[in-house]
Amino acid sequence: MDFLQISLVLVLLLILAIPMGRYLANAFSLDATRLDRVFGGLEKGIYKLSGIRMTDMTWKQYAVAVLMSNIAMVAIAYILLRLQGVLPGNPSGIAAMDPLLSFNTAVSFLTNTNLQHYSGESGLSYLSQMMVIMYLMFTTPATGIAVVMAFMRGLTGQRSIGNYFVDLVRAHTRVLLPLAIVVTLLLVAQGVPQTMEPTATATTMSGAEQQIARGPVASLVSIKHLGTNGGGFFGVNSSHPFENPTPWTNVLEMLSMFLIPASLPIAFGHMAKSRKQGWIIFGAMGAMFLVFLTTAYVSETHGNPALEQAGLSQAIGSMEGKEVRFGIAQSALFTAITTAATTGTVNNMHDTLTPLGGLVPLGEMMLNCVFGGDGVGTVNILMYAILAVFIAGLMVGRTPEFLGRKIEGKEMKLIAIAILAHPLIILAPTAIALATEMGTAGISNPGFHGISQVLYEFTSSAANNGSGFEGLGDNTPFWNISTGLVMLFGRYVSIIAMLAVAGSILPKKPVPETMGTLRTDNNVFLVLLIATVVIVGALTFLPVLALGPIAEWLTLR
Amino acid sequence: MLLTNLRLSLVLLLICGLAYPLAMTGIAQIAMPAKASGSLITDASGKVVGSELIGQTFSDPKYFWGRVSSIDNNAAGSGSNNYAPSNPALIERTQADIASFLKANPAVKKEDIPVDLLTNSGSGLDPHISPQAALIQVERIASKRNLDPAKLRTLIEEHTEGRSMGVFGEPRVNVLKLNLALDQLK
Numbered sequence: 076m077d078f079l080q081i082s083l084v085l086v087l088l089l090i091l092a093i094p095m096g097r098y099l100a101n102a103f104s105l106d107a108t109r110l111d112r113v114f115g116g117l118e119k120g121i122y123k124l125s126g127i128r129m130t131d132m133t134w135k136q137y138a139v140a141v142l143m144s145n146i147a148m149v150a151i152a153y154i155l156l157r158l159q160g161v162l163p164g165n166p167s168g169i170a171a172m173d174p175l176l177s178f179n180t181a182v183s184f185l186t187n188t189n190l191q192h193y194s195g196e197s198g199l200s201y202l203s204q205m206m207v208i209m210y211l212m213f214t215t216p217a218t219g220i221a222v223v224m225a226f227m228r229g230l231t232g233q234r235s236i237g238n239y240f241v242d243l244v245r246a247h248t249r250v251l252l253p254l255a256i257v258v259t260l261l262l263v264a265q266g267v268p269q270t271m272e273p274t275a276t277a278t279t280m281s282g283a284e285q286q287i288a289r290g291p292v293a294s295l296v297s298i299k300h301l302g303t304n305g306g307g308f309f310g311v312n313s314s315h316p317f318e319n320p321t322p323w324t325n326v327l328e329m330l331s332m333f334l335i336p337a338s339l340p341i342a343f344g345h346m347a348k349s350r351k352q353g354w355i356i357f358g359a360m361g362a363m364f365l366v367f368l369t370t371a372y373v374s375e376t377h378g379n380p381a382l383e384q385a386g387l388s389q390a391i392g393s394m395e396g397k398e399v400r401f402g403i404a405q406s407a408l409f410t411a412i413t414t415a416a417t418t419g420t421v422n423n424m425h426d427t428l429t430p431l432g433g434l435v436p437l438g439e440m441m442l443n444c445v446f447g448g449d450g451v452g453t454v455n456i457l458m459y460a461i462l463a464v465f466i467a468g469l470m471v472g473r474t475p476e477f478l479g480r481k482i483e484g485k486e487m488k489l490i491a492i493a494i495l496a497h498p499l500i501i502l503a504p505t506a507i508a509l510a511t512e513m514g515t516a517g518i519s520n521p522g523f524h525g526i527s528q529v530l531y532e533f534t535s536s537a538a539n540n541g542s543g544f545e546g547l548g549d550n551t552p553f554w555n556i557s558t559g560l561v562m563l564f565g566r567y568v569s570i571i572a573m574l575a576v577a578g579s580i581l582p583k584k585p586v587p588e589t590m591g592t593l594r595t596d597n598n599v600f601l602v603l604l605i606a607t608v609v610i611v612g613a614l615t616f617l618p619v620l621a622l623g624p625i626a627e628w629l630t631l632r
Numbered sequence: 633m634l635l636t637n638l639r640l641s642l643v644l645l646l647i648c649g650l651a652y653p654l655a656m657t658g659i660a661q662i663a664m665p666a667k668a669s670g671s672l673i674t675d676a677s678g679k680v681v682g683s684e685l686i687g688q689t690f691s692d693p694k695y696f697w698g699r700v701s702s703i704d705n706n707a708a709g710s711g712s713n714n715y716a717p718s719n720p721a722l723i724e725r726t727q728a729d730i731a732s733f734l735k736a737n738p739a740v741k742k743e744d745i746p747v748d749l750l751t752n753s754g755s756g757l758d759p760h761i762s763p764q765a766a767l768i769q770v771e772r773i774a775s776k777r778n779l780d781p782a783k784l785r786t787l788i789e790e791h792t793e794g795r796s797m798g799v800f801g802e803p804r805v806n807v808l809k810l811n812l813a814l815d816q817l818k
Contacts, residue, residue, distance in 0.1 A: 076799070080800050080801075121647075124639065125639040125643050126636050126639055127636060127640065143634060143637045144637040144641060146637075147637050147641040151642075151645060196708060197708070206645060207649070210644070210645050210648045210649035213648040213652075214641075214644055214648065240636065243640070252648075252652065256652075259660075260660070263667055264667065265667075266667050266671050266684070266685055268668055269656055269661070270657065270660075270661065272669060275669075275672060275680060275683070279682055280681060280695070280812070280815075281688065281690060281692065281695075285706065287670060287708075288707055288709070289670040291656070291657055293660065294653040295653075298648075309755075310710045310711050311757075315710050316686055316755060317685060317686070320671075320685050321796055321801070323797070323800060323801075326796070326800050379717040381718060381723055382717075382722070382747075382751075385726050385727050385730070386742050386743075387726050387750055387751075388747060390747070391746070391747055393717065393747075394751040395751040395752055396752065397754055398753055398754055399748050399758055399760040399761055399762055399802060399804045400758075400760050400801050400804050401802065405802075422754070424754045426716060427714060427716065427717065427754075428717075520715065520716035520719045521720070524717075524719070544714070546716070627717075627718050630718065
């Protein structure tokens with residue numbers, strides 16, 4: 076039954092991703108399409124209110140527009156968080172958020188990370204949940220989708236890389252808003268609350284008083300997944316019965332967060348006019364995903380040897396930190412998907428995962444290209460694809476080309492910066508945290524697992540994932556500032572570098588394909604791509620993984 | 633460019649941060665008011681006794697017990713201790729729980745205790761236990777209430793929710809609903 080329910084979800088995903096990929100390529104086309112008639116009215120209204128002209132941009136104009144709009148968004152978010160105590164829409168009487176935590180929260184949601192150093196129940200008013208959290212949950216994946224569209228236009232040599240404002244608006248009107256409305260209503264039908272009423276009070280069967288926090292939950296949970304955001308309405312995110320009440324909602328939430336990342340490589344195939352190219356990229360990511368998923372599932376079904384020794388049968392697996400309605404299969408699948416798509420929502424507590432089960436989310440965030448978040452994941456894997464072409468070109472002595480355009484020194488330098496930044500912003504702060512009192516003070520689990528907790532926090536920040544080994548006491552100035560900076564670097568270094576790559580490749584003249592051209596749309600390239608990701612992406616992290624989860628596994632066995 | 637950015641950000645703020653959640657709340661409250669308000673359960677006199685989806689703490693041996701909750705099922709918040717599998721505190725808690733469970737259920741053998749019953753749920757609010765975890769408490773409750781154990785087993789069977797669409801998730805029993813039905817049993 077476990078095999079059946081896991082494969083059924085993946086098959087459903089595939090069935091949905093194929094038409095979605097075609098739709099995305101169409102929706103962001105630089106030419107006029109029939110979709111303009113459907114969405115044109117609303118979009119024209121938004122353009123008019125904002126004063127947008129639909130002219131093509133250079134990559135520099137595009138990058139500046141991304142940065143400036145993101146600065147405006149983070150400023151709005153920060154101000155609202157600081158003022159939430161006096162603003163309306165606060166029936167439960169939540170106080171203002173302090174400055175450092177507001178900084179961390181605003182940055183976290185701006186960068187599509189959704190790392191949460193607060194608990195939603197007690198930390199945010201309903202107005203903040205709506206106008207800060209839900210707002211950024213739309214705009215940041217929309218930014219990611221815009222950037223990947225610009226990048227793919229550059230790689231496939233289209234008229235221009237496009238207009239950021241048009242892309243941003245279309246990501247809202249044509250993708251995120253319609254999907255969010257449908258998913259919200261499906262969630263409410265399963266029992267996810269959507270109300271402005273304050274916390275309810277019950278007198279339990281045992282006669283005690285029980286407070287039950289609620290709010291506009293469903294409208295947040297839908298976009299949380301569709302936008303690969305991941306920040307929960309409640310502290311425990313999608314393991315809370317109000318965020319994820321049934322196995323059916325669990326499946327819906329997994330499909331929601333995987334849909335756009337999985338359909339973007341297919342959209343890329345359409346834009347490159349080579350569907351096979353899209354499927355090779357998809358295949359490489361899919362193969363890596365299946366390895367991670369299997370590891371998590373097998374490790375969790377084997378349970379915790381320490382509890383077995385203590386006398387508690389582990390016949391059905393490790394249930395500490397998991398919910399009965401999901402069991403092992405739906406929990407392991409959720410964990411593998413949430414960190415592949417760098418969403419960061421959780422339906423079980425990752426801190427309580429068995430050591431190798433916990434290695435899976437860490438590993439997926441370290442690679443950061445196993446599908447990845449809306450937009451940015453596809454950018455990352457295409458970056459590795461160009462690197463693979465370059466390495467293979469050097470090995471066989473051919474000029475590296477990708478989709479008929481020469482890859483030269485300038486592009487490789489930019490890609491090297493983006494690829495090296497990721498381990499740097501994970502490993503350096505981890506070392507600092509482990510060496511200082513400020514960093515180690517937050518660790519809640521003794522031994523090797525403590526190293527994993529710190530490593531996980533920075534990996535999650537750098538990959539803009541946002542899940543956590545939540546035992547870590549992370550609402551301190553040290554963690555709020557350090558992870559805030561890591562999230563900013565993790566998001567914008569690669570976005571700007573890749574827009575520059577797109578701008579540099581776009582004007583190049585296509586070289587005709589010859590016998591000597593290294594093909595990038597066959598299985599040889601698929602293997603090359605995976606090997607590049609594993610060698611370049613994974614080896615950097617092996618030593619630190621040996622100190623954390625692998626050491627814990629060896630001591631528990 | 634700066635002005636355009638600011639204007640667009642504000643327009644999107646109004647659409648995504650205000651119009652969208654308020655419209656969704658309106659539709660949900662009209663179409664599905666009970667679910668949209670948190671699936672609250674009320675007793676005969678109209679007082680709220682809890683939510684169908686939120687676990688409650690039962691320690692009276694006359695009732696079915698739910699899962700471990702470090703926050704005592706206080707749904708003003710949510711969470712757990714986040715014990716790593718190698719954390720000694722997890723082992724201590726489990727050993728203490730096994731001992732007290734065996735004391736309260738003398739007919740049960742240690743290796744038969746279902747793992748979900750003595751582990752902390754992720755949310756600390758899990759409303760469910762596995763059917764096995766309910767069945768293992770039957771003897772204790774039957775003797776405390778002077779009931780036929782077969783009747784209790786039937787009750788558990790009636791309250792067992794299957795997998796969604798026959799495939800997804802795990803079979804489970806809602807502890808609060810089961811205990812409410814238990815009090816109705818003659």
